[in-house]
Structure formats: C-alpha cells, structure tokens
Amino acid sequence: MGTSIRVFSPPPALISSSKFLLPSTLSVSSSRAYKTSSRKLCSHVIRSSKFGNFLDLKPELQPEYLNFDLPWFEPASDRSRFDVIIIGTGPAGLRLAEQLSRYGIKVCCVDPSPLSMWPNNYGVWVDEFESLGLEDCFDKIWPTTCVYINESRTKHLNRRYGRVSRKKLKTKLMEGCISNGVIKFHKAKVWKIEHQEFESSILCDDGNELKASLVVDASGFASTFVEYDKRRNHGYQIAHGILVEVDDHPFYLDKMVLMDWRDSHLGNEPDLRVSNSRFPTFLYAMPFDSNLIFLEETSLVSRPVLSYMEVKRRMVARLRHLGIRVRRVLEDEKCLIPMGGPLPRIPQNVMAIGGTSGVVHPSTGYMVARIMALAPVLANAIAECLGSTRMIRGQPLYHRVWNGLWPLERRYTREFYSFGMETLLKLDLEGTRRFFDAFFYLDPYQWQGFLSSRLSFQELVLLSLSLFEHASNPSRFDIVTKCPVPLAKMVGNLAREAI
Numbered sequence: 001m002g003t004s005i006r007v008f009s010p011p012p013a014l015i016s017s018s019k020f021l022l023p024s025t026l027s028v029s030s031s032r033a034y035k036t037s038s039r040k041l042c043s044h045v046i047r048s049s050k051f052g053n054f055l056d057l058k059p060e061l062q063p064e065y066l067n068f069d070l071p072w073f074e075p076a077s078d079r080s081r082f083d084v085i086i087i088g089t090g091p092a093g094l095r096l097a098e099q100l101s102r103y104g105i106k107v108c109c110v111d112p113s114p115l116s117m118w119p120n121n122y123g124v125w126v127d128e129f130e131s132l133g134l135e136d137c138f139d140k141i142w143p144t145t146c147v148y149i150n151e152s153r154t155k156h157l158n159r160r161y162g163r164v165s166r167k168k169l170k171t172k173l174m175e176g177c178i179s180n181g182v183i184k185f186h187k188a189k190v191w192k193i194e195h196q197e198f199e200s201s202i203l204c205d206d207g208n209e210l211k212a213s214l215v216v217d218a219s220g221f222a223s224t225f226v227e228y229d230k231r232r233n234h235g236y237q238i239a240h241g242i243l244v245e246v247d248d249h250p251f252y253l254d255k256m257v258l259m260d261w262r263d264s265h266l267g268n269e270p271d272l273r274v275s276n277s278r279f280p281t282f283l284y285a286m287p288f289d290s291n292l293i294f295l296e297e298t299s300l301v302s303r304p305v306l307s308y309m310e311v312k313r314r315m316v317a318r319l320r321h322l323g324i325r326v327r328r329v330l331e332d333e334k335c336l337i338p339m340g341g342p343l344p345r346i347p348q349n350v351m352a353i354g355g356t357s358g359v360v361h362p363s364t365g366y367m368v369a370r371i372m373a374l375a376p377v378l379a380n381a382i383a384e385c386l387g388s389t390r391m392i393r394g395q396p397l398y399h400r401v402w403n404g405l406w407p408l409e410r411r412y413t414r415e416f417y418s419f420g421m422e423t424l425l426k427l428d429l430e431g432t433r434r435f436f437d438a439f440f441y442l443d444p445y446q447w448q449g450f451l452s453s454r455l456s457f458q459e460l461v462l463l464s465l466s467l468f469e470h471a472s473n474p475s476r477f478d479i480v481t482k483c484p485v486p487l488a489k490m491v492g493n494l495a496r497e498a499i
C-alpha cells in the first residue's frame, strides 16, 4: 500500500553516521531546555506568513535501480520447478530468500521489478539492526530521540535511531541471495496461485507458470493471496512524508524527533484544532542537516482511517508555524499501514511473510526490524521440511511453517499489542499525551522491549501494571474507563487461541 514513488540517497557528506554510545536511560527535559528551542522557533514564526504551500511542489528525484547481474529464470532452459517461490522482493521477501539460500533451498523470487529500489523511507532503533548484524545498513544514525508531549514537556530518550539505507540493505540481501547460487529471479507479476496435494503453481502476467513445494506471499499489505477466516477490523496508520530541502528548521541535528504532539500550530485553524483534539496527528522528523530533513505528519492509528487530505492540511499548518520554508521536495510518500486485526487463517496452503502475514506491530506500524529477525525463523522451519534430509510436503509442511512463524506464545503477545492499539484508538489528544508521558517514564527495558516486540506475555502484563502505577490520575481514569472493552476483546481472543 506504500505508494511512495521517489527514492533518494542523500550524499554521504549529509548523512555521516554519528555513532555515540549512550547509557540506556531516559530523561525529561527541563522547561529551560524547551525555552531554548521555543526561542529558536519564534524567529521562524515571524517569517512564516509568507511561506507557501509545499504541497504544490513536485518530488524531484527519479526512481533508482540497483546495478546487479541477477540470475534470471530462463523459461526456455530452466526447470520451472522450485522448492520455494517467493512473491515479492520487498524487505520481507528478499530477507527470506537470502536466509533460505543458506540452506541450499532452491528459490525463485518473482517481482515486477526486482532491481527497483524500495520506495518507503524506513526508520528503526539502531540496537535492533545491530543485534542482527545489519549495523552497516544505515544512511544516518541519531544518538538520541525525543518526544514532544506538549508545548512545555519534552522527553529525551537515550536510544539511538537510524534511517535505514535502502540501497545498502537491499544490496546486502541481494548479494547474500546470489552468493549461494540457488536463487533465481523472475521479473513478472503473479496473477494466480493454484494448489495440488504436494505442490503449488503460480501463473504470471507474462504467461509463465512456475511450480514449487511451497509458495510464500511477500507481496505486501495489499495482497489478495492470503485468506482470513475472521472479519478484518484493523486500524490504519496514515501519514504524509516528505524529504525536503529547506531554508532552515528548528530541530536539533543530533536528535531524531520520534513524535511531536504539540498543537500550537492549529491556533488559527479552529476546524483543524477540533478534529486534531479528537483524532490527533504528530510530526516525525529526521533532521539530516540544517537544510535537509525528512518530515512526516502521522496519524498513529485510526479506524476508519483519517482522511489523507486532512493529514496534509495539518502538516502545512505545522510547517508554517515552525517556520519551515520548503525550497524543494526531493521525494514524498503516502504511508498507509493496516495494523492489528485478525491473523490470516492458520495454517493455509500459501505461507505469508511481511506486510501480509500479520507481523506489523499493531501499536506502532513498525515492521522492518522485526521481519529481519523473523525471516530466519521461518527459513529454519522451511528448511526442516524441505532441506536435503527431510521431505515434508503438503498439509504437514503448511502446518509446520505457519506454526513456525506464529507459535502460540507469539500469537498471545500479538493479542496484547493489539490491545495496545485498541486502547490508543480510544484516546483523544490529551489522553494520548498522558499515555506517552507515562509510557516513556517506564523502565527502558519495558518501553524499548514493547516498541521492539521483544517482551513475553508475562512481561507485557507487568508493563501494564507499571504503566498504571506511573500514570497520572486522569490517565488512570482513561485506563479504567476506556480499557475494559479492548481488554475483554483480548481475553476473548486469547481464550479462542488457547482452545
């Protein structure tokens, strides 16, 4: 569903990775620290009235392609039968292919444009990538992050955040695929999948038919290949992102702005202010230098989805207020991420990974780091069935791979994260501010673990208790009045999973 269309690799001089080691602690800024930044803001506000609407500017950068000599599938000479076919070479499909190739499993990756650069702008916590050996796949690292709760309260988080280098990550995964000599690529769109007892076949838009013991759908959120047996009642994250050249901006260069919940920019926009109070959006900002910045106005989660035009109008008002004058839009992206909702039917004949498999974090919309970590788990489950010594196919194979990706414990924790999403859906701007104020006051092990999907079910229960303990009285009131329905839903779903 990501409809972003431009790719940009900032010049190395603009994105030198700053690698500072910081203790994993957290602090709340004093009002003095805020005053410094608000003084900086004022100088911009004076100039803001003459600033135009950046929405009129067209993104300037052209799509980029990797320069690789790929091993293509040759219909005339190659056997059209593989162990595994992967539909889609986004981060999920390519990571799985790379992992499977390590086991010598014969894979064909099918995508309309395997060499295109991924269009989305990805951000992850640096420690998540480091633990996977992907520390060389960043464009830029910020030593700290911050969250503006409101005009007078800012939280500084001592956790490094990075902008993923799409080029470095895709190159690394492609090289891994190629070096093991068992992967083929086919440039086509898959139209249809058919299943026989022990194998499946795909029909491509170029007329080719390929067969494999297992087809894995990694074609993203818009996939229609995976089936559900429950109503798909997910929430949506919607955002408008722009990589822009600006005259100046008010953000610190060594801090990534994870969330800016301030709303003073809506002072002269009563309609927008009212809707923002009920369905709030925040600004996410990655300052590369004083003239280059990625900005994204984001609705964390809404159901039904907040209007895209509304998100853009709020962003225009915010940038005007912050005094950010856009000179050039280098790239833009529409971000629409379905979150939470039921998992696909488990098991089913098509395996899924990535956006279509339910692994997106239901409370945050993040997925890239998680998929990098889960693809090896799925690859291992596939290798146990299709590797050189075992030959498990058909229903036992589907059963093992789906349960490999979604063992019971992981389904339980997902229910908990979905409970988080259902709670966020009920909060207005003030409630959301109070929630994050308490959330980032938690022990770093807890908030970091929550954001990185690392906590066990028991740890999540403990986190909820600590959250309640640290919450302000109005926030406790929110929890007591707004959580019972989502809580009851979660308990019902857990009971169903357990049966």
Ligand SMILES: Cc1cc2nc3c(=O)[nH]c(=O)nc-3n(C[C@H](O)[C@H](O)[C@H](O)COP(=O)(O)OP(=O)(O)OC[C@H]3O[C@@H](n4cnc5c(N)ncnc54)[C@H](O)[C@@H]3O)c2cc1C
Binding pocket: 001, 002, 003, 004, 087, 088, 089, 090, 091, 092, 093, 110, 111, 112, 113, 118, 120, 121, 122, 123, 124, 188, 189, 190, 191, 218, 219, 220, 221, 333, 334, 335, 336, 337, 353, 354, 355, 356, 365, 366, 367, 368, 369
């Ligand atoms: C704009 C945007 C920004 C995001 N930012 C972040 C972020 O900062 N951090 C984070 O963790 N997550 C982020 N996400 C969420 C998630 O990580 C991404 O959506 C991620 O790209 C999903 O990866 P994927 O491989 O599952 O699917 P995709 O990246 O969507 O890749 C799917 C691939 O399948 C191909 N395909 C589709 N249909 C077919 C077909 N029928 N036949 C063959 N090939 C097909 C497509 O061409 C594409 O190459 C973002 C999402 C969006 C939309």
